[in-house]
Amino acid sequence: MRALITGAAGFAGRYTAAELLRRGVVTTGTDVPSAPPPPGLTWVPADLTRPDEALRAVEAAAPDAVLHLAGQPRVGASFDDPTGTIRANTGTTVNMLEAVRRAAPAARLLLVSSCEIYGEVQPDRLPIREETPPAPASPYAASKAAAELFARAWAHTHGLRVAILRPFNHTGPGQSPHFVCADFARQVAWAETGRHPPVISTGRLSIIRDFLDVRDVAAAYADALAADLPPGACFNIASGRGVALREILDIFLALARRPLQTHEDPARHRAADIAALVGDAARFRERTGWAPRIALRQTLADLLDHARAAR
Structure with missing residues (x-):
């Protein structure tokens, strides 16, 4: 498998790149030109808010599978700059969908969304299943929900093999103190x-949040890239606790x-x-066999x- 990771210099991106390399996957990473590349990757610096640079990154990687992690990850910051958040999260998703459609139409594309799209859920509806209707409560969550709609549209209209991952909160060594x-x-x-x-x-x-170790999340992303997830489907990545x-x-x-x-x-x-x-990851577990392994205290x-x- 040849994989392309966007946002590869970010928190989850660096761990996922390391996990893919450990599994012997030929891996290309891309991130903004100012970002330091993780070790071991083929590196393609690109500003994915520009359609031409997104296309160049996909052409350079010639991937079988794409993990779209790039974006603005902070709920609080999205209130300070909602337009920039839409550009970073929704805009880059559209650019990547188009780039994959044009340059690697047979590739599997995984869009990393967020549990934040669910918004406020009644206690008797926890843990949250994928069928729960989105109710975004922030510009960040709204930008992720919009990105999901574009992904489903490209899957339906263009036959793109795009699936959606909704990770719940994850943390670990190297995370920004903004979290x-x-x-x-x-x-x-x-x-x-x-x-x-x-x-x-x-x-x-x-x-209350459902916390995962970023290393377990990286393993989940790697498992998802190796799986043949149904186009247009979405999957929670969560511990259930x-x-x-x-x-x-x-x-x-x-x-x-x-x-x-x-x-x-x-x-x-x-x-x-x-x-x-709090999420229910039964659907993802049944498809991939993934389960979190690292205890919260560790x-x-x-x-x-x-x-x-x-x-």
């Missing part, structure tokens, strides 16, 4: 030095090398915060060790 687990890890790592106050600032700790942010914080406090206090900061609250997102310990090394 909650990595933010907690960085705060703990700095507080341990004694040069910062021994207080961890938080947002709402009652929020909801974890409150309070539990995440408690694990970090237990791992900390000194006693720490916590403070809930109202400035960290977001109007678009969704109370609970993920958070590895994340904290990475933050300590970076301080």
Whole structure:
């Protein structure tokens, strides 16, 4: 198999590239020209918001399978720049669909969407199945939902072999501190030095999410690329277990090398915060055999060790 990964220099992209290379897959990566390429890849720098550069990347890779990971990944940032988020998430998807249609029409294309498209779901509807209607609560989620519609349109109209993946929250070593687990890890790592106050600032700790290790998600993406998923179909990638942010914080406090206090900061609250997102990945598991392997505590310990090394 010859695979092309967009967003290959990003958090999940780097792990997925490493996983594919470990499996012996001939892998080409692409990302914005300023991004540092991961080791071992054939590298094609490209700005995928430009149709000509998306086409050039696909032509250079000549792929059998494409994983479209590139995009703007932050819910909060999408409120600051909704137009840019649409361009980065929906626009690049359209450009990649067209590029694959023109240059690699027989290739399998996997669009990485997001659990955020589901929006607020009633507790009795958890864990969320793929049939749950999308109800985006942010520009980020709306841009991902729109990208899914374009993918289905290209599958229906052009016969493109495109399927949709909806990963739930994932974290691990190297994640940006713009995300909650990595933010907690960085705060703990700095507080341990004694040069910062021994207080961890938080947002709402009652929020519940379905957390995966990024290494398990990378394995899921690699399994999906190797599978023959039905065109137009969507698949949750999830553990099925909801974890409150309070539990995440408690694990970090237990791992900390000194006693720490916590403070809930109202400035960290977001109007678009969704109370609970927990997924049912039975459909994906039945198709691929994938299941998460890394325990949450191990993920958070590895994340904290990475933050300590970076301080």
